[in-house]
Amino acid sequence: MFELLGIPPQALFGQLLLGLINGAFYAMLSLGLAVIFGLLNVINFTHGAQYMMGAFGAWMLLNYAGIPFWGALVLSPIIVAIIGMVIERTLLKRLYHLDHLYGLLLTFGLALILEGLFRRQYGSSGLPYNNPLPGGTNLGFMFLPNYRAFVVVASLVVCIATWYVIERTKLGSYLRAATERPDLVQAFGIDVPRMITLTYGFGVGLAALAGVLAAPAYQVSPTMGSNLIIVVFAVVVIGGMGSIMGAILTGFGLGIVEGLTKVFYPEASSTVIFVIMAIVLMVKPAGLFGTAK
Amino acid sequence: MAANATPLLEVKDLHGHYGESHVLHGMTFDVHPGEVVTLLGRNGAGKTTTMRAIMGLLRKRAGSIRYQGTETVGLQPNKIARLGIAICPEERGIFASLSVRENLLLPPVVLPGGLTVDEVHELFPRLEERRNSQGTKLSGGEQQMLAIARILRTGAKLLLLDEPSEGLAPVIVQHIGQIIRDLKKKGFTVLLVEQNFHFASTVADRHYVVEHGRVVDMVPNDKIAENAARLEAFLGV
């Protein structure tokens, strides 16, 4: 078999796949953040906690109600999205006329509270969740576990469908227009406050969906969100807030870059994204796909 | 206009604020069905603010704005739009992230009786040619056409047009004048904000003169010649 710079292909493709999986999570999470920021002008720091709640939702549905993974994949995001919409209706909507900073403080505080509640109830060591798609395929140059392949494909489908709806449909044109001029869109007869609530619910639902997908791949733990979200915010800074395709491409791209770094220079694998962030901020402060506001 | 006909729009003692600053000081005027009525006044007189107050975009407003007898002060803009009022704002408000066609189709149909897309394209053939362009890639005149065109489909009966002639070449201003006369023929009612009273006199039935957030005079269009000198002095042209 071929070798690349002395790296066995099994290791190379294995890390590439891991990178792709991480990228799938980065993409789904930064996509939700971008959609929420676009319309609400709120940087949703609760996003990591909502991802964690998606995973816990799957775990609870299984252990308390006997609902398996495939049911939880639909139910858990819906439940977490509804909780998100209640938060938007009762708390977030009071802050829209104030500085960004207030939304940031509220969502950050909520994240701490939610994480604390789950840690108190379930401890911080993490709970196992069984792989719903055990086994895999030997591709010759690498072994492809079924579940990992499923995560990458599912995430790609969700991301592309989201992009399509926002950029190519009538419903998406309302969202794009309201992102530019919510007042004028409302003056045309569209219920923009309801649209804001639903959009927040959708972004939160995406985070929770990523959480359900993560449950079998990693462990279900109260801190899983806060560990991941720091990287996701770096991804968002690199991609630039507000661009849908930018969030998707940057998410997958940086996951792969991270995976490759693990192969070629493992010492830097946990910092490479932050190094890229620093460079992008120096060269293009609005991000790769962002436009300065 | 028959003096006893019920007005389509009836504004009474309208006050409006931006934060602490008091901008409208008791605007009172009305618009009858099928009329084209202008608000004439200098920059800063409060004409745009009046339009925003009617549409519900100005939150701090008091007094009375009745549309077909329904009180709208206190309603959200989307509810007011659904009564049949549509705005073409001063800054035109063309969406950069939407194509010309998406801009045209954005405002939802709120009532039956609006123009079809084909009828809109008959009035504005240029918009059909450029339907796939980005909205803000159009020229200023085309953007103004688009801003008017998109509110004709919705079934709204009262159109609020805020300085549609502003900053445009004379030939385009003439075209817009023709469009407004066509809209009147089609049965639309128009409240038009203008600083250019020569243009206004070619399209309107009556003119309200606005100063410091109040209506200070009303001039029917057939009396405009005898009032021209006074109006010119007033508008500072």
Ligand SMILES: Nc1ncnc2c1ncn2[C@@H]1O[C@H](COP(=O)(O)OP(=O)(O)O)[C@@H](O)[C@H]1O
């Ligand atoms: N967003 C705003 N905030 C504060 N003051 C405003 C705002 N918009 C307009 N004004 C003030 O309100 C007054 C009326 O403005 P406007 O209605 O735009 O006048 P017009 O359309 O007749 O030129 C002006 O003194 C203007 O400075």
Ligand SMILES: [Mg+2]
């Ligand atoms: Mg104005």
